[in-house]
Amino acid sequence: MIRNAYIHIPFCKSKCRYCAFVSVPEINKITGYVYSLLKEIADNYRGEELSTLYIGGGTPSLLPFELLSKILNKFRYAEEYECTIEVNPDDVTSILAENYAASRINRISVGVQSFDDAILSAIGRRHNAASVISAVNTLNHAGFENISIDLIYGLPGQTTSGFIDDIKRALELPVKHISLYGLKIEEGTYFAEYKPELLPDSDKQADMYLAACDELEKNGYKQYEISNFALPGYSSKHNVNYWNNNTYYGFGVSAHGYTDGFRYYNTSDIDAYMNNPVQSEYAHHVTDTERLEEEIFLGLRKADGINIDEINKKFNIDFRSRYGKIIDKYSPEFLLCAGECLRFTRKGFMLSTPILSEFL
Ligand code: SF4
Incomplete structure (x- = not known):
């Protein structure tokens, strides 16, 4: 839905x-x-x-x-x-x-x-x-x-x-x-x-x-x-x-959407779109690994960060053994892990792009 x-x-x-x-x-x-x-x-x-x-x-x-x-x-x-x-x-x-x-x-x-x-x-x-x-x-x-x-x-x-x-x-x-x-x-x-x-x-x-x-x-x-x-x-x-990595429609030129496990986008050419507005230019079925990475990448943009326990259950993984080295490397200056919550500090937000790339 x-x-x-x-x-x-x-x-x-x-x-x-x-x-x-x-x-x-x-x-x-x-x-x-x-x-x-x-x-x-x-x-x-x-x-x-x-x-x-x-x-x-x-x-x-x-x-x-x-x-x-x-x-x-x-x-x-x-x-x-x-x-x-x-x-x-x-x-x-x-x-x-x-x-x-x-x-x-x-x-x-x-x-x-x-x-x-x-x-x-x-x-x-x-x-x-x-x-x-x-x-x-x-x-x-x-x-x-x-x-x-x-x-x-x-x-x-x-x-x-x-x-x-x-x-x-x-x-x-x-x-x-x-x-x-x-x-x-x-x-x-x-x-x-x-x-x-x-x-x-x-x-x-x-x-x-x-x-x-x-x-x-x-x-x-x-x-x-x-x-x-x-x-x-x-x-x-x-x-x-x-940021919760949920589905959405994207309508119009260059719009991106995420439905039925596919991420897709429409052409950026307005005339091409007007000639054929129904067909997306690109669609990709998101693999389980990509979905996990997106969950981390998008979720850590939020000030509340991500819930490790929920991710473990959703993807059947052990988050700490998979990513513990990254967490140790950047805690507590850039990343904070409190209970099940992992989030960026404000200083971490400013370095979020290179840090997030280590999760991929
Ligand atoms: S030109 Fe770009 S930044 Fe300026 S109003 Fe249009 S979309 Fe916004």
């Missing part, structure tokens, strides 16, 4: 300089794309009641509301469900907020990135700090209490104190959830070709991350994953489902 679904909307008015997501400015294709998406959903969705639906992008807030409604109406929903849409602050008007509030949407993720107008302009965002504040307040007045924002650290010219100012400004807003992402220069982006000057190095990024974690914790936002913080009761149920 699959209870979770992701939908990708691959359109943006312009391309941010750091962006490696699948998004194009071909707004004229939106209607055709949505009809292809509806076909994919009609063919592959089996009618389960969804616990979570996440509409990401790209910029889903570019969708005309009648097209968005067609997508939302394709699904059945559990009594308690979470339905998130990503929005660009620029697109939020009181009409959009009221339409969303009258629909199935009950959680909004606002792409903020920074409250520093000079930095926003340097990274190619179209909005400024004033439009963020206005968007969040408009959504809140329309009835949304579950609002999340994303912030990026390590941006060109950014300092630790500048980033902490961003956090403080975020905390003045009615937001229940904050995600922090470190800037990565990805191949194929504007920044990969024209490296910005004054880019904070990895030590500075680590300082920013740690200072931000402290500031958020001081204000009651609990870290529940490497990059995610929430007031009690407001963790993203959709993302927690990924």
Whole structure:
């Protein structure tokens, strides 16, 4: 039974300089794309009641509301469900907020990135700090209490104190959830070709991350994953489902899914997708070893980590004899093992990629 679904909307008015997501400015294709998406959903969705639906992008807030409604109406929903849409602050008007509030949407993720107008302009965002504040307040007045924002650290010219100012400004807003992402220069982006000057190095990024974690914790936002913080009761149920290594549908161009033991993804080519939205480009049956590795890899992203006893039972292994050397090597500075729980320390989160690779 699959209870979770992701939908990708691959359109943006312009391309941010750091962006490696699948998004194009071909707004004229939106209607055709949505009809292809509806076909994919009609063919592959089996009618389960969804616990979570996440509409990401790209910029889903570019969708005309009648097209968005067609997508939302394709699904059945559990009594308690979470339905998130990503929005660009620029697109939020009181009409959009009221339409969303009258629909199935009950959680909004606002792409903020920074409250520093000079930095926003340097990274190619179209909005400024004033439009963020206005968007969040408009959504809140329309009835949304579950609002999340994303912030990026390590941006060109950014300092630790500048980033902490961003956090403080975020905390003045009615937001229940904050995600922090470190800037990565990805191949194929504007920044990969024209490296910005004054880019904070990895030590500075680590300082920013740690200072931000402290500031958020001081204000009651609990870290529940490497990059995610929430007031009690407001963790993203959709993302927690990924980190629990559970199944989910992925609909739309470049979307990934995990159903019936197969991980699959759709083509990243919008025209190819629109010609044939039903067939995934790639599907791989996950072996037991891969499933175990994914369980560790994804589970250790969570602040609560993994439960060794549960993994032993699920995979019929002795976790400690298999991975004891790695645990000993990194405990207690980077990994903590208390009872049946194994988790990263905050310092460990910063080194999680090389440490996790030792589990594979
Ligand atoms: S709004 Fe998001 S998806 Fe669109 S270009 Fe910017 S970073 Fe990429």
